[in-house]
Amino acid sequence: xxxxxxxxxxxxxxxxxxxxxxxxxxxxxxxxxxxxxxxxxxxxxxxxxxxxxxxxxxxxxxxxxxxxxxxxxxxxxxxxxxxxxxxxxxxxxxxxxxxxxxxxxxxxxxxxxxxxxxxxxxxxxxxxxxxxxxxxxxxxxxxxxxxxxxxxxxxxxxxxxxxxxxxxxxxxxxxxxxxxxxxxxxxxxxxxxxxxxxxxxxxxxxxxxxxxxxxxxxxxxxxxxxxxxxxxxxxxxxxxxxxxxxxxxxxxxxxxxxxxxxxxxxxxxxxxxxxxxxxxxxxxxxxxxxxxxxxxxxxxxxxxxxxxxxxxxxxxxxxxxxxxxxxxxxxxxxxxxxxxxxxxxxxxxxxxxxxxxxxxxxxxxxxxxxxxxxxxxxxxxxxxxxxxxxxxxxxxxxxxxxxx
Numbered sequence: 001x002x003x004x005x006x007x008x009x010x011x012x013x014x015x016x017x018x019x020x021x022x023x024x025x026x027x028x029x030x031x032x033x034x035x036x037x038x039x040x041x042x043x044x045x046x047x048x049x050x051x052x053x054x055x056x057x058x059x060x061x062x063x064x065x066x067x068x069x070x071x072x073x074x075x076x077x078x079x080x081x082x083x084x085x086x087x088x089x090x091x092x093x094x095x096x097x098x099x100x101x102x103x104x105x106x107x108x109x110x111x112x113x114x115x116x117x118x119x120x121x122x123x124x125x126x127x128x129x130x131x132x133x134x135x136x137x138x139x140x141x142x143x144x145x146x147x148x149x150x151x152x153x154x155x156x157x158x159x160x161x162x163x164x165x166x167x168x169x170x171x172x173x174x175x176x177x178x179x180x181x182x183x184x185x186x187x188x189x190x191x192x193x194x195x196x197x198x199x200x201x202x203x204x205x206x207x208x209x210x211x212x213x214x215x216x217x218x219x220x221x222x223x224x225x226x227x228x229x230x231x232x233x234x235x236x237x238x239x240x241x242x243x244x245x246x247x248x249x250x251x252x253x254x255x256x257x258x259x260x261x262x263x264x265x266x267x268x269x270x271x272x273x274x275x276x277x278x279x280x281x282x283x284x285x286x287x288x289x290x291x292x293x294x295x296x297x298x299x300x301x302x303x304x305x306x307x308x309x310x311x312x313x314x315x316x317x318x319x320x321x322x323x324x325x326x327x328x329x330x331x332x333x334x335x336x337x338x339x340x341x342x343x344x345x346x347x348x349x350x351x352x353x354x355x356x357x358x359x360x361x362x363x364x365x366x367x368x369x370x371x372x373x374x375x376x377x378x379x380x381x382x383x384x385x386x387x388x389x390x391x392x393x394x395x396x397x398x399x400x401x402x403x404x
Contacts, residue, residue: 016131016132018118018137018188024144025180026115029147032151032173035152035155035156036104036155102170106174107177113185114184114188117185117188129192133194135190136190136191140184140187144180146176147176147180150173151173154173155173196368255269255374259372259384260363260364260365261294261365261367262291262292263290264362264363265363274300274359274362287300287362291367292369296361296390298390300358304356304394305354306354306394306397308351331374333357333359333360334356335355335357337354356397360374371388371389371390372385372386373385373397375401
C-alpha cells in the first residue's frame with residue numbers, strides 16, 4: 001500500500017514524513033522482489049538458450065548415433081556418462097529454488113510486518129503518527145539507505161552482468177532485509193510510545209456524569225503553615241489515632257514527575273481536598289483531571305475498607321511491607337481504623353482495617369489514566385505497580401501492603 005498517496009493534496013504529503021518513508025521502504029522491498037525475478041528470468045533465458053544450443057548438438061549426435069547403431073558401433077560408456085550428467089543437472093536447480101524461496105518469503109514477511117504495525121499504530125494515534133518527528137525520520141531514512149545500498153546494488157549488479165545470484169548474494173539479501181525490517185519496526189514502536197506519552201486523553205462521552213477537578217494553584221500562591229507541638233502532649237491511643245508528623249511541605253520524599261500527573265503531585269504535596277459532590281443530583285460518578293484530562297471513575301465521597309484477614313503474601317520481587325512502616329505514616333488518605341476485637345492468630349493477634357479514600361486514588365493517577373502505587377514509589381522499589389483501573393490498585397494495596 002502506498003501510504004503517501006492516501007493524502008490527495010501534494011502540499012499535505014510533505015508533512016506526513018513517516019507515511020512517506022514507510023511507503024518508500026515497502027516499495028523498496030517490492031522493487032527488490034521485482035528485480036530478483038528479472039535476474040532469475042534473465043538467467044533462465046540464458047540457460048534456456050544454452051540448453052537449446054546443446055539440444056541442437058544432442059540431436060546431431062543422436063542422428064550420428066542412429067547411423068552408428070546400424071553399423072553396431074554404439075558406445076555403452078557414453079550412454080552411462082550422459083545419464084550421470086543428467087542426474088547432476090537435475091539436482092542443481094532444486095537447490096537454487098530453495099534459496100529463491102527463502103528470499104521471496106523473507107521479502108513478503110518483512111513487508112507485511114511493517115505494513116501491519118504502521119496501520120495498527122495509525123489507527124490508534126491518528127495523523128500525528130503519520131506526521132512523525134525528526135528522530136523517527138532519521139531512523140527510518142537510515143534503514144532505507146542501508147536497504148537500498150545492499151539489496152538494490154546486489155540485484156542490479158547481477159542483472160547487468162548477466163550472472164545468476166550466488167549463495168553469498170542470497171544470504172546478503174536476506175540479512176539486509178531482516179535488518180531493515182527490525183530497524184523499521186523498532187523506530188515505529190518507539191515513535192508510537194512517544195506519541196502515546198504526549199497524547200492527552202479526551203473527556204469521556206456524555207453518558208457518564210463527570211466533574212472537573214479544580215486546577216492546582218501555583219506554588220508561589222501557597223503560604224507555608226507552621227504547626228507547634230503542645231508543651232506536654234498526652235500519649236496517643238494505639239488504635240484509632242495516628243502519631244504526629246511534620247507538615248506536608250517538609251516531607252522527605254519527592255514524587256516522581258515522570259510517573260505521576262502534575263495534578264497528582266500537587267495533591268500529594270498539599271492537603272487540598274477534592275471538590276464536594278454533595279450538592280449535585282444525581283451524585284457525580286467520575287472526576288476529570290484538569291491537567292491531563294484523564295477520567296477517574298470515583299466520586300469525592302467514595303472510600304474502601306481494607307483489612308488483614310490472614311498472613312500476607314510475599315515474594316523476592318515484591319515483599320510485603322507492614323502498614324506501620326514510615327512511608328505509610330505520612331499518608332493522610334490511608335487511615336487506620338480501630339482494631340477489631342477478635343483475635344486471628346499469634347502472628348496477627350488482632351485484625352486491622354484501613355480506610356482508603358477517593359483522594360488517594362486521584363493523587364495516584366498517571367498522565368495516561370492509569371494508577372501508580374505511591375507506597376511502592378516512596379519505598380524506592382525497583383518495580384512500581386501501575387494498575388490499569390481503580391479496582392486493580394485497590395487489589396494491589398490489599399494484597400501487597402495490607403495482607404489477606
